[in-house]
Amino acid sequence: MAEPERTTERKPRPAPLLFEPSEAATDPEHFFDLESIEDPRELLARATELTLAFRAAQERAVEFQAMAAAQLADPRRFDRLPPAEIAERADWTEDYALKMIEFGESLQREAGPDAS
Numbered sequence: 001m002a003e004p005e006r007t008t009e010r011k012p013r014p015a016p017l018l019f020e021p022s023e024a025a026t027d028p029e030h031f032f033d034l035e036s037i038e039d040p041r042e043l044l045a046r047a048t049e050l051t052l053a054f055r056a057a058q059e060r061a062v063e064f065q066a067m068a069a070a071q072l073a074d075p076r077r078f079d080r081l082p083p084a085e086i087a088e089r090a091d092w093t094e095d096y097a098l099k100m101i102e103f104g105e106s107l108q109r110e111a112g113p114d115a116s
Helices: 040-073 083-090 094-111
Strands: none
Touching (some): 083 094
């Protein structure tokens, strides 16, 4: 009986998000130069890199939103904002703002006492 083939599963690293060239503003079809890639294998690889990069950037941005919401809602702040105002500023529902405040508080606790 043959041994199973060993495969090294490698998690792809997200591609760095670079600013679009100025021609992107004038050409609505332009998107990170994907439209110029003709080889479908290369297109799939680059589009996948961008997808992972955008996903990672989105997750990181949400964490920053949550920390900011928690800081703005902190009762120790003299300029504290109520959850309804935080929701309005972030275009969230008030229930979602409350969840984000809680999430931000948990992130701050994990980061330690200097994170506030």
